[in-house]
Amino acid sequence: MIIDLLTYIARFVLLILLQLLVVNNLELTTYINPFIYIIFILSLPVNMKPWIVLIVSFFTGLVMDSFYSTPGLHMGATIFMGYLRGFYLRIAANKEDFETSVSPSIADKGIVWFLVYALTLTLSHHLFLFFFEVYSFFEFFRTLLRITSSALFSVLLIVIGELLFFRKTKTR
């Protein structure tokens, strides 16, 4: 239990450093702004209580907001995603997953399942984030383009991250 907690804290710090020091400095174009720190919420165990997921999302967003100096923006997006995650898992995960503490990873659920899962939730996160960032529908299609291109790139990075760091299958 304590080991689990320490692993999660270490993963959290590592992902934030990765986001701030590496991914933010990619600066490809204004249309590709990947956010990979959401991998932390994506990789929480399937059977974690929904309210804990919400609180974790809240704190993840709060930490990101203080680094981006955008109060409420990342917080709103991560809470939105954390809530949808519960819905998605209720439909897409089977009973066994809820009984054992499986985390939704490529190693445990397979590449196709994970791609659909990651893409759906990343899109929901980016949809909230980018629209609230612009705060208007004046640039609707440009924002939509920014959302899809950024989400695709985020998912690409997330999958690479999964393959690099989450290779070990959990023994049950």
Next chain:
Amino acid sequence: MRNLIYFLYKYYTFLLFFALEMFSVIILYRYNNYQKANFLNFTGGIASQFYETVNNTTNYFSLREINDSLLTENARLRGQLLNAYYQNGLAQTSINDTVYKQQYTYVAANVVNNSIMQRNNYITIDKGAAHGIKPDMGVIGSNGVVGIITSVSEHYSTIRSALNSNTKISCMFKKNNAFGSLEWNGDDPKFSMLKYVNKHVEVTMNDEIVTSNYSTLFPQGIPVGKVYSHLIEADDNFYNIKVELNTNFSTLKNVYVIVNFMKEEQLKVEATNKSDN
């Protein structure tokens, strides 16, 4: 009562989600509209300290560029010194001049964090309230306009960069003082759009754009950029002007915060106008 408790128990996840989401949207909304929430203070400036540590390390890799830009600026300023001019007159007596009263001073600061590819970009600098910086002050670089101060902590401030959907800077043409508003469309960090320039104004390529005298944030005539392209839609009254920005935001290291001593006075006079009508 029991029903209420049952209801709360059944939907507690949704209720928690709703409460947290409302909370974040409310502080987001407040921050966007009034710039009052002092978020830097709220998070204890940890983020700024983190960025400064990172910046102290990465700065070593660009020392040459920083030196070059400071040298060119020094040379330009040296040219404006009094002893760079030939004294074309007899010895003058010094008098206490009441015609010229100092209106602006500048606080030099270093950029510790900067982004250019987001839709709303922010810059963090290493000077704050302790150095006399307050929210809503203008910020310029050695080449031109950079942005506007949004929040201030004791030793750090954040700047809403000109590359931000909420930043609008009052500008004019250097040649004929025609006004416009500089707004970024989120496309390319090298270019910005100049809006609301009336169609009877004559616009040509490479016209210089400077800050206007309407603004209380910037002194008149601070360079902003050059006209890159311009067109006018058939049934439109205003130009679509693309401006090539003078400031290179991707290599920004040194900036100056503008302190305007007469800002309160100007705003006070303008406020009396508003209450009239």
